[in-house]
Amino acid sequence: MVGQQYVRMLEDHPWFEATRFVGGRSAGRLYGETVEWMGEYEPPARMMEMPVEMAEPEKEDADLVFSCLPSDVARELEPRYASRLPTVSDASAHRMEPDVPLVIPEVNARHLRLLEKQKENRGWNGWIVTSPNCTTTGLAIALKPLHDEYKLRKVVVATLQALSGAGYPGVPALRIVDNVLPYIKDEEEKVEREIRKLMGSFDGDGVKPADDISIAPMVHRVPTLDGHLESLYIEAERPIDPEEAKQIMRDFKAEPQEMKLPTAPERPIIVMEEDDRPQPRLDRNKGSVQGMSTVVGRVRRGVDRYSLRFTLVSHNTIRGAAGNAILIAEMLHELGYLG
Numbered sequence: 485m486v487g488q489q490y491v492r493m494l495e496d497h498p499w500f501e502a503t504r505f506v507g508g509r510s511a512g513r514l515y516g517e518t519v520e521w522m523g524e525y526e527p528p529a530r531m532m533e534m535p536v537e538m539a540e541p542e543k544e545d546a547d548l549v550f551s552c553l554p555s556d557v558a559r560e561l562e563p564r565y566a567s568r569l570p571t572v573s574d575a576s577a578h579r580m581e582p583d584v585p586l587v588i589p590e591v592n593a594r595h596l597r598l599l600e601k602q603k604e605n606r607g608w609n610g611w612i613v614t615s616p617n618c619t620t621t622g623l624a625i626a627l628k629p630l631h632d633e634y635k636l637r638k639v640v641v642a643t644l645q646a647l648s649g650a651g652y653p654g655v656p657a658l659r660i661v662d663n664v665l666p667y668i669k670d671e672e673e674k675v676e677r678e679i680r681k682l683m684g685s686f687d688g689d690g691v692k693p694a695d696d697i698s699i700a701p702m703v704h705r706v707p708t709l710d711g712h713l714e715s716l717y718i719e720a721e722r723p724i725d726p727e728e729a730k731q732i733m734r735d736f737k738a739e740p741q742e743m744k745l746p747t748a749p750e751r752p753i754i755v756m757e758e759d760d761r762p763q764p765r766l767d768r769n770k771g772s773v774q775g776m777s778t779v780v781g782r783v784r785r786g787v788d789r790y791s792l793r794f795t796l797v798s799h800n801t802i803r804g805a806a807g808n809a810i811l812i813a814e815m816l817h818e819l820g821y822l823g
């Protein structure tokens with residue numbers, strides 16, 4: 485599912501060109517013969533004709549590796565790529581290692597400096613940088629400007645997560661049609677620890693997680709195709725005025741926007757005023773770069789002056805995976821990390 489977004493996004497990318505596909509069960513066939521294409525648009529013809537090969541990290545000669553492997557495979561293969569080549573990963577396998585940056589370019593670009601430490605620690609020629617879990621990503625983008633302004637103390641979030649978040653073929657139809665599953669293995673723990681690492685402070689040597697934020701995720705799998713909806717209640721140290729909070733989210737911009745990176749959306753957060761928005765089907769692709777903005781709505785008071793409620797939608801396979809990884813790579817290219 486994530487691989488298909490890379491195929492779409494790299495087809496006309498101004499800086500990067502896909503030169504090789506690596507696969508598991510599909511290795512040895514053409515990509516077009518094996519892929520169960522899920523997009524609503526025509527798949528790019530050149531990519532359909534490309535062979536899918538077995539992973540051979542020791543022979544790879546690309547300048548950069550994007551990994552969207554299952555976590556158990558990533559645990560073994562990614563260090564073999566990263567020992568030689570820059571590697572950007574969507575898998576969870578290495579996200580929490582102390583010298584591996586976990587990055588959303590608008591939230592914690594400065595953590596990329598961990599790569600210098602990583603190369604030193606491991607004696608590698610390449611490195612590995614990770615993109616967060618798809619539920620964490622949209623959440624962290626919405627929380628970042630609010631945390632900077634109001635100093636968050638508590639985040640309670642209920643999620644309604646799309647089917648594509650489970651990969652292909654994913655959840656059996658008989659379990660999810662006419663149903664909601666109130667459990668996704670390890671997801672709540674991932675959201676908690678990843679938000680703390682993303683919001684953590686960096687002292688040049690390591691990341692000190694933001695342990696002073698309490699986070700209570702409650703995750704659900706629902707029968708939407710793409711786009712996670714998340715409903716939040718937050719509490720802060722300073723009073724939050726809902727109108728001011730909306731303006732702060734609307735005005736939020738960071739390094740990717742300043743650097744005018746090709747995959748950076750003009751607005752990382754889009755705030756809607758309609759009573760019944762955002763919705764996954766209508767809003768997951770909103771903004772100047774499809775699927776890269778977090779769409780927020782229903783911003784209102786919580787239980788007192790220090791709390792706030794709102795809803796967000798974030799595209800899980802784009803901003804939650806391939807799009808965020810490509811944006812990381814664009815930033816690293818601009819910063820001179822790709823040689």
Ligand SMILES: NC(=O)c1ccc[n+]([C@@H]2O[C@H](COP(=O)([O-])OP(=O)(O)OC[C@H]3O[C@@H](n4cnc5c(N)ncnc54)[C@H](OP(=O)(O)O)[C@@H]3O)[C@@H](O)[C@H]2O)c1
Pocket residue numbers: 485486487506507508509510511539552553554555557558574575576616617618648649650651652653800801804805
């Ligand atoms: N889906 C999301 O929204 C999302 C968001 C964030 C992060 N992620 C993470 O991104 C990764 C991919 O997720 P997905 O949803 O795209 O899963 P998926 O649809 O199951 O795709 C997994 C991919 O890994 C390949 N693969 C499996 N074993 C392999 C091996 N031994 N060597 C080389 N390639 C192998 C598969 O190729 P074959 O078909 O050839 O076996 C397939 O292309 C996972 O780690 C997931 O946790 C997913």
